Amino acid sequence: MMGVKRVVSLLPSAAEIISLIVGNNPSVQLVGRSHEDDYPPSVTTLPILTAPKTKFTTTADVDVQVSNLLAEGNSLYTLDIALLKSLRPDIVITQNIKNINIKLILFDYSTAHRKTEPIIVTLNPLSIEDVISSISDVGKALEMIEESSRAISMLRSRINHARDLVNQSIASGRKRSKVAFFEWTSPIYLGGHWTPQLIRWSNGIQVLADCKDGDTAEMGAPPSVRVPPEDIIREKPEILIVCPCGLNLDATRKEYEETLLPSNWWPPLAKYASKIALVDGNQMFNRSGPRLVDALEWLVGYINDIPEVIPKNFPWENLKS
Numbered sequence: 001m002m003g004v005k006r007v008v009s010l011l012p013s014a015a016e017i018i019s020l021i022v023g024n025n026p027s028v029q030l031v032g033r034s035h036e037d038d039y040p041p042s043v044t045t046l047p048i049l050t051a052p053k054t055k056f057t058t059t060a061d062v063d064v065q066v067s068n069l070l071a072e073g074n075s076l077y078t079l080d081i082a083l084l085k086s087l088r089p090d091i092v093i094t095q096n097i098k099n100i101n102i103k104l105i106l107f108d109y110s111t112a113h114r115k116t117e118p119i120i121v122t123l124n125p126l127s128i129e130d131v132i133s134s135i136s137d138v139g140k141a142l143e144m145i146e147e148s149s150r151a152i153s154m155l156r157s158r159i160n161h162a163r164d165l166v167n168q169s170i171a172s173g174r175k176r177s178k179v180a181f182f183e184w185t186s187p188i189y190l191g192g193h194w195t196p197q198l199i200r201w202s203n204g205i206q207v208l209a210d211c212k213d214g215d216t217a218e219m220g221a222p223p224s225v226r227v228p229p230e231d232i233i234r235e236k237p238e239i240l241i242v243c244p245c246g247l248n249l250d251a252t253r254k255e256y257e258e259t260l261l262p263s264n265w266w267p268p269l270a271k272y273a274s275k276i277a278l279v280d281g282n283q284m285f286n287r288s289g290p291r292l293v294d295a296l297e298w299l300v301g302y303i304n305d306i307p308e309v310i311p312k313n314f315p316w317e318n319l320k321s
Contacts, residue, residue, distance in 0.1 A: 004028070014138070016287065016290055017138050031087045034048070034077075035050050035051050053077060056246075093138060095124055123288065127220030134288065174203060180269075181241045181243060183285075184245060192225060194220050209225050224245075229265035240275070240277070242255070244281055273320065275303075276320040278317040298310050
C-alpha cells in the first residue's frame with residue numbers, strides 16, 4: 001500500500017489504538033470516526049459515521065429501548081454509508097455490527113476507484129489479552145508492526161507492575177475483596193467481558209459474575225449479566241463501584257442520586273460496604289482499548305489502598321472509604 005493510508009474508526013477503542021501506534025507519523029491519517037470516538041481529543045473534529053438508535057433518558061428507559069431493538073433483530077447503531085464511501089478509506093477498523101456488512105458496502109467503491117479492496121479489521125475482544133491482540137492486529141493492518149510492538153511492550157510493563165503491587169499486598173496479608181461492579185443500574189447489570197478479569201488481577205472478586213477461569217484470571221467473562229438486587233445484597237460485597245456503560249462522571253453522579261439513593265435496595269447494600277466509588281465508565285472501563293490499563297491501575301490502587309498507582313486525573317469520585 002503506497003502513500004498515506006486513510007483509516008476510519010467505527011468503534012471508540014480503535015481511535016485510541018490507532019493514535020497510540022501512529023503518534024505523529026504522517027503516513028497514516030484517521031479520516032472518520034464513530035459517534036463515541038472522543039479520545040484523544042484531536043479526533044473530535046473528524047466526520048462522524050455512526051449514530052445511536054437509542055436516546056438516553058434514564059437507565060431504565062434505555063434498557064427498554066435496547067431490548068426492543070434487539071428483539072426486532074436490529075442493530076443499535078446507524079451507519080452513514082454515503083459518507084463512508086466519500087472518505088475513501090484504505091482501512092476500516094470496526095466490530096461486528098448486526099445487519100451491516102462493511103465489506104459489501106465498500107465493494108462497489110473499491111472496484112470503481114482502485115484495484116485493491118479496503119482492509120477491514122474487526123475487533124471483538126473479551127479479555128485483556130484480546131485487547132493486546134487487537135493492538136497487534138491494527139499494527140499489522142497499518143503496516144506499523146514495530147510501533148505496535150513498542151506500544152504493547154509499554155502496556156505489558158504497566159500491567160506487570162500493577163500486578164506485582166497486588167502480589168506484595170497479598171503477601172502482606174490483605175485478603176481478596178468482594179466487589180459489585182455496576183455496569184448498569186436500572187435494571188442492574190454487573191460488569192462482564194474484561195471487567196471481572198481486571199477485578200481479579202486487583203485482588204478482588206466480582207460477586208455473582210466472576211471471570212471464566214477464576215483464580216488464574218487469564219480469560220475474560222461472558223457479557224454483563226442482569227442480577228436481582230436481593231442476590232447482590234445476599235453476597236454482602238465490601239466494595240461497590242458504580243460505572244454505567246456510556247455515562248461520564250457527571251451523568252453517573254446523577255444516576256447515583258436519582259436512581260440508586262431513592263431505591264429500597266441500595267441503602268442496605270451501601271451500609272454494609274466499606275468502599276463506594278463512582279467512575280466514568282464511558283472513558284475508562286467500557287472501551288476495549290489501551291486505557292483499560294489505567295482502569296487496572298485504578299482498581300489496584302483503590303482496592304489495595306495504594307493511591308500512588310492511580311493515574312493522575314483518573315475520572316472517579318470516592319463516596320465512602
